Amino acid sequence: MIWQTICLGLMFQVILVFSDKDMQNLNLWPMPESVKYGNQSLYLSKDFHLTTEGSQYKDESGILKDGFTRLINVVTGNNVIEYDHIKVDESHLLHGIHVVILSKSDELQYDIDESYKLSIHPNGNPIYAYIEAPTVYGALHALQTFSQLCHFNIKARNIIVSQAPWTIIDRPRFPYRGLLIDTSRHYQPLRMIKKVIDSMAYAKLNVLHWHIVDRESFPLEITSFPKLWNGAYSLTERYTTAVAAEIVSYAKRRGINVLAELDVPGHAKSWGIGYPALWPSKTCQEPLDVSNDFTFKLIDGVLTDFSKIFKYRFVHLGGDEVDTSCWSSTPRIKKWLEQKGLNESQAYEYFVLKAQKIAASHGYEVINWEETFNHFGSKLDRKTVVHNWLGGGVAEQVVAAGLRCIVSNQDKWYLDHLDANWQGFYTNEPLTNITKPEQQKLVLGGEVCMWGETVDGSDIEQTIWPRAAAAAERLWTRADKLPKDPNEVALRLANFRCLLNQRGVAAAPVYGLGREAPLGAGSCYVQ
Template sequence: MAKLSELRICFYILNQLFLILIVTASAATNVGKLNIWPMPLSVTNGNGVLYMSKDFELRTEGSKYKDVSGILKNGFSRLLDVIKTDHEIDVSGHGFPYLPKIQGIHVIIVSPSDELHYAVDESYKLTVPAEGNPVYARIEANSVYGALHGFQTFSQVCYFNFASRGLEVRQVPWDITDKPRFSYRGLLIDTSRHYQPLPMIKKVIDSMAYAKLNVLHWHIVDAQSFPLEIPSYPNLWKGAYSDSERYTIMDATDIVSYAQTRGINVLAEIDVPGHALSWGNGYPQLWPSKDCQQPLDVSNDFTFKVIDGILSDFSKVFKFKFIHLGGDEVNTSCWTQTPHVRNWLKNHRMTESKAYEYFVLRAQNIALSHGYEIINWEETFNNFGSKLSRKTVVHNWLGIGVAPKVVASGLRCIVSNQDKWYLDHLDATWEGFYMNEPLTNITNPNHQQLVLGGEVCMWGENIDGSDIEQTIWPRAAAAAERLWTPYNKLAKDPREVVERLSHFRCLLNQRGVAAAPLNGPGRVAPYQPGSCFRQ
């Protein structure tokens, strides 16, 4: 019996050694390959592997941040969920007891505040030692939002091992120092052209966090529909497509809160005076006439009372320092075709173009009165840039030549040039998204500081809940690295990042995000059977 027991022990040890060889071989396949997206400011790593303890924990000793709102704890919980990707984990620890284990993450945050404001410090430092007693990863950050970015990066060096049925951290030791290149890294979604269900909006927010994007530009209303409840003017959402395709004001509050816990600001937009036909379904007096329904009636003070009411309600929900007031594609012919508006123009000695300027500037003043700074589409700058409030950010979308002029004038700018960063342009390739540089032709360092960042735009004319994710991803991820990673760390040729971006796209798929293959523009389908990593 003693010899049988010894044989069993020997067999057990041999089995454990075999498992260790499998684990090591599996980890070795990744040696030398950095599959982190977006690429950090600086990173060094080794070729070791750590087994994640079944009691993998969050420690916060020494942190000034007390996590009263639970942002850090919930972020850690989400981290564990995305690492597991719904695999059944062998929690017994019997899979490989002889491998070194990592016990958890020790997070130290300098700021006690969890206020999410524009240009909040998003930097972090992540270290994962290869050995120690015990072994803990360590994240140091000035804000909780930097720590959340550290979680995202850590999640990308963790793997499920199919031999051991356990979770691993590979390529240890890690030493990563990171911060974003631009403070504004946005994604626009359009809920007027097609309604987006709340769960889908939240999925988009989750996927933004994976790529370290930090502003959800919510283009809530447009000519086609007005889906949001406005308590001050409750008939406005009569412009919704249907009773079930609406958002309550509490829904909006929930979206803002959901995004905030992931380090994402929500930028609300009401586009005025054009793109507002749907407003008149609830209040027909906002139309110049029944036969000529947009832009909004510039001659009617009620128009500006409604804008004031909307922004008053917004100020209670949307806490981001900026509000987007649109101002693009305004066809003023309706004003001159409508007798009472034409008479108003004559009495005020205004041309159509001056009335357009008057409308935009009056709307800006209303926004300023509610404590907002303003973002306007570039037509406002092209037509009367010197008259805009100095608290205006000009949103470039028509081409690459406007941004240098904006910053030379002393105004701030966000870049979304449509030839490269419009996701609804299905002929636009991920390579074009990656190579689009916000600072093109801006060489003066003072002017460069006025470029807040950029934004990819998911306009909704041909997008709904069935195809939004695969139209956004992975092309938005290509832009995300452009906006996060230092310029000197960016690839000069997009072919250099194909493998790493493909890995990130497959990671999104594993996390339940319907990201399309890289092979082709827009939202292409897989072209043949094969590995996700070769699509």
């Protein structure tokens, strides 16, 4: 079989195995779990192609084929290939990639197997790269890694794969590796959201946390309650249900889940533009009216519509920064609280738990911001995922209580903090002070957050990148493979930033803070 042939071939190849420090000199990002390489060079042939003989996966949806097409586009798109510029011996031509996928399914869901093995051994006739992966999404990661092995050779005017033979065995450290974008504070066009998704795939991030609505605007069409998007900034700054479905489909074909957020009961002033009954009063418009059955009927309707589009296991229900004073200062709500025997804090708990039950009725597991845990953690549904953001030390408290956690502490992983450098993103460890294996498993992973107050379509990419890439390696690569001094990876990160630029991503220079301009003339690789 294919892998038997490869193993036999290894007997005739010189494979160099380097230390973790030596591996830092490889221009791969994020760094794979295991890398072996040599000192030979191969050139992509003119008919470089994809084969899948022996694969259980039939690619009826075309996900793998599309991934291969994107691979060709990114490795050739920055240059004009002149295949006949020099004659290359057949023994140095790489004719294609043979992909074997073990699963027949292309379902994308939390905690699927994203591992892969990538081998390139110049002993075949003809020579192929080989990928084996349990799922098509592991194979997509392998194609991303392969793309970083490819470079334009100016003498040959062709794409070269140097340092062959290669054997790369890889898997992610955490199953949840997220990036939040916020389309309420500033509308992001569909084209830009797709560009963000593409760049996430380059760094092997796998969850787009879509913070769709907030107090400032409600840009999403909800067919059950069509007046909600009256809260959008304008008629053109809106997302139809078809656009939302397109974002989910586009992300899936790149191995990325879309986590939709409905932040309640706070952060919801814009909801009342279309439905004023959701406001406690015209002069006190947030949080949503806890005493009104219509509030929960509407949340149920929104989640009904969500369930038709957003197929990820989780939904985010927010729950942060809830100022409950409007409830006690509005006479009819104050009377309701007294009848129920609830104070403001208890009403906040009542609202969150009721919203959780509605989400569960639609098959969702709920993610809530950490305030819910801080206020009434023992009352939360035991399937709740607590999303840390206020600072360090929260994750260890959450997992000690037996709940799951996602880490996004704002002092390290908030991209809107423009004074935060990439070194801080790189060294932020999700498992700090969590040593028990059973508790470590409760940390699903982490997420960098691109809040939208100061970003729109003009500057979102350079605010995200390259700092998000620093966090991406922390979430992908085994902790024992990462250096304690982040400056040891600075040149490799600079190379990845240049790669992003070459692929049309407006990533800012590495040597600066958030979205700084280059300091002056110079090579991309030293900025």
